[in-house]
Amino acid sequence: MPANKTKNKQEKKKANLLGEQLKVVNIGISTFADDLRSQNVDVINVDWKPPAGGDTEMLKLLEKVGF
Amino acid sequence: MITKIIVKKMTYRDSISLMKISDGLSKLSGVTQAAVVMATELNRRVLTEAGFKDAAIDRAASDDMIIAIEAKDEASRDSAFAETEKMLLSSNEKLAGVNSIPASLEEALGIIPEANLVVISVPGQFANREASRALARGLNVFIFSSNVSREDELSLKQMARGKRLLVMGPDCGTSIINHKVLGFGNTIREGSIGLVSASGTGLQEVATLIHKGGLGISQAIGTGGGDLSELVGGITMIQGIELLEADEQTRMIVLISKPPGPNTMKKVLKAVQQCKKPVIVNFLGAAVSQSMLGQHRAANTLEDAARVAFELSGIKPSSEEQGLSKETTLLGLAKHENLARSQTYIRGLFSGGTLCYESQVILEPLIGAVYSNAPINERNKVPGDVPSKNHACIDMGAEEFVAGRAHPMIDFSLRNMRILQEARDPETAVILLDVELGYGSNPDPAGQLVPVILKARDLAENYGRHLSFVASVVGTDGDFQGLAKQEKGLVDAGVLIMPTNVQATKLAAVIATGRSV
Numbered sequence A: 001m002p003a004n005k006t007k008n009k010q011e012k013k014k015a016n017l018l019g020e021q022l023k024v025v026n027i028g029i030s031t032f033a034d035d036l037r038s039q040n041v042d043v044i045n046v047d048w049k050p051p052a053g054g055d056t057e058m059l060k061l062l063e064k065v066g067f
Numbered sequence B: 001m002i003t004k005i006i007v008k009k010m011t012y013r014d015s016i017s018l019m020k021i022s023d024g025l026s027k028l029s030g031v032t033q034a035a036v037v038m039a040t041e042l043n044r045r046v047l048t049e050a051g052f053k054d055a056a057i058d059r060a061a062s063d064d065m066i067i068a069i070e071a072k073d074e075a076s077r078d079s080a081f082a083e084t085e086k087m088l089l090s091s092n093e094k095l096a097g098v099n100s101i102p103a104s105l106e107e108a109l110g111i112i113p114e115a116n117l118v119v120i121s122v123p124g125q126f127a128n129r130e131a132s133r134a135l136a137r138g139l140n141v142f143i144f145s146s147n148v149s150r151e152d153e154l155s156l157k158q159m160a161r162g163k164r165l166l167v168m169g170p171d172c173g174t175s176i177i178n179h180k181v182l183g184f185g186n187t188i189r190e191g192s193i194g195l196v197s198a199s200g201t202g203l204q205e206v207a208t209l210i211h212k213g214g215l216g217i218s219q220a221i222g223t224g225g226g227d228l229s230e231l232v233g234g235i236t237m238i239q240g241i242e243l244l245e246a247d248e249q250t251r252m253i254v255l256i257s258k259p260p261g262p263n264t265m266k267k268v269l270k271a272v273q274q275c276k277k278p279v280i281v282n283f284l285g286a287a288v289s290q291s292m293l294g295q296h297r298a299a300n301t302l303e304d305a306a307r308v309a310f311e312l313s314g315i316k317p318s319s320e321e322q323g324l325s326k327e328t329t330l331l332g333l334a335k336h337e338n339l340a341r342s343q344t345y346i347r348g349l350f351s352g353g354t355l356c357y358e359s360q361v362i363l364e365p366l367i368g369a370v371y372s373n374a375p376i377n378e379r380n381k382v383p384g385d386v387p388s389k390n391h392a393c394i395d396m397g398a399e400e401f402v403a404g405r406a407h408p409m410i411d412f413s414l415r416n417m418r419i420l421q422e423a424r425d426p427e428t429a430v431i432l433l434d435v436e437l438g439y440g441s442n443p444d445p446a447g448q449l450v451p452v453i454l455k456a457r458d459l460a461e462n463y464g465r466h467l468s469f470v471a472s473v474v475g476t477d478g479d480f481q482g483l484a485k486q487e488k489g490l491v492d493a494g495v496l497i498m499p500t501n502v503q504a505t506k507l508a509a510v511i512a513t514g515r516s517v
Helices: A003-015 A030-038 A056-064 B015-026 B041-049 B055-059 B074-096 B105-111 B124-136 B150-162 B200-212 B235-246 B262-274 B302-313 B326-337 B353-367 B413-424 B445-461 B483-492 B501-513
Strands: A023-027 A042-046 B002-008 B031-038 B065-071 B117-120 B140-143 B174-177 B180-183 B190-197 B217-222 B252-257 B279-283 B345-350 B392-395 B428-436 B468-474 B496-498
Touching (some): A023 A030, A030 A042, A030 B015, A030 B117, A042 B105, B002 B055, B015 B031, B015 B074, B031 B041, B031 B074, B041 B065, B055 B065, B065 B074, B105 B124, B117 B124, B117 B180, B124 B140, B124 B150, B140 B150, B150 B235, B174 B200, B190 B200, B190 B235, B200 B217, B200 B252, B200 B302, B200 B428, B200 B468, B217 B235, B235 B252, B235 B262, B252 B302, B262 B279, B279 B302, B302 B353, B302 B501, B326 B501, B345 B353, B345 B413, B353 B392, B353 B501, B413 B428, B413 B445, B445 B468, B445 B483, B468 B483, B483 B496, B496 B501
Parallel strands (some): A023 A042, A023 B117, B117 B140, B190 B217, B252 B279, B345 B392, B345 B428, B428 B468, B468 B496
Antiparallel strands (some): B002 B065, B031 B065, B174 B180, B174 B217
């Protein structure tokens, strides 16, 4: 398959979440993942912690230097 | 009583996990009060008001966790602390599932590379970062988090539109995508009505009314409350209209929002005019002229939006079209006769922000000014966390009530405290409530409310006042809490249950004023 055709197919897939089988990454409230699992949705939960120890100023600095 | 407070530096758990741990601790023998919370300003204040006074609380930062326990004796206190550690540990293990715990989106994608959606509910100041990363990797995003700036929202949505991705939110309470509920939402029959909503509880109210009337939905796309601001310009709502127009299962589309800004309204209505499927536009309380709609339809309230959807489907709705039935009006008038002379005002305490707004839209023409922390007229704005005066509708899901706390649909503690506060006020005639069932909501809302309602009524009765409670339950027979069971629990406690928020609001007006509406 030509490369641009493959790309178009990927774009089309991206464009419409509706009709696709949901595959979810959950970041935050873990019960949202539990509720999705109970609806037979594939979901993986991230053990999220505030980056830079929750220091938003430090976070901005880190993001500036590419972290 | 013995109290002990421990601050765990830089330790994070989400608000719902912590609420469950707090509830578990409160039930332990010998424990009189317990709270495990992130040390946000709101949570620190609530702890102090509950009698936990300690310099460590004042010193704690918002990324610290506070464990506060009050017990009858030292042994009970110590065993409660040991139990807290166990619960925190087991909530960590639960996150792990089987073997690996991804600590970031990137690690998660290593495990589930075919992911197509990221659900984000981290504290607002970090949500933009996570959402940007998801979009950069070509993933759709559902952002439950609030407190994201409009500028960040615009930039996320512009990036998403360029990549033909969807950003639902920020501040998106619910969506139903491919019949799967994201966030807080109800179990709704599959059908052909597609919803696009800037309001979580607005979406829930319309979807449940559609279900109760025998129809179903194809998709329900939440856009987040800020989508129809002038800055963001309805990017997600317009994308939603286009997606549903292309969706084979969808035969008609219902749009739900508080009134958008004038330029955004024009943009959205332009997309409506171009849509080849019938569209019902409900911009709560905003006048939308027929000339701006073309062949499409307008609806004034959430109840009205569902009614028009039934009409276009050729089905007579189960709910009343206008006003209250004669029996309900007579009931309201009888309740009015029981009021003491001082009891004059309606006090609406809402967990659903759009239901709070809809009630004001209904009430203002009937009873005049209604004061609110989320008012329909800015001149009637009051802080949410001070005692009510006059007629008031308070959005208990607003930022001042949820910073670092679970939403009032799941955590009833602040609304219950407010119910008792209103009951002590001799001017309160009727308390108007909404109750939401479904995923994300409390497993037993009636069980949370009934003891407080009985106590509130006793408080008023002690002073010769008869306090009325009116409520509507947003839910379906498919919701795990059991709609019939929840309604019965409330009815048995003397709550007047109405089928929609509009009708509950009108009944509250009859009780307070003694006039039919």
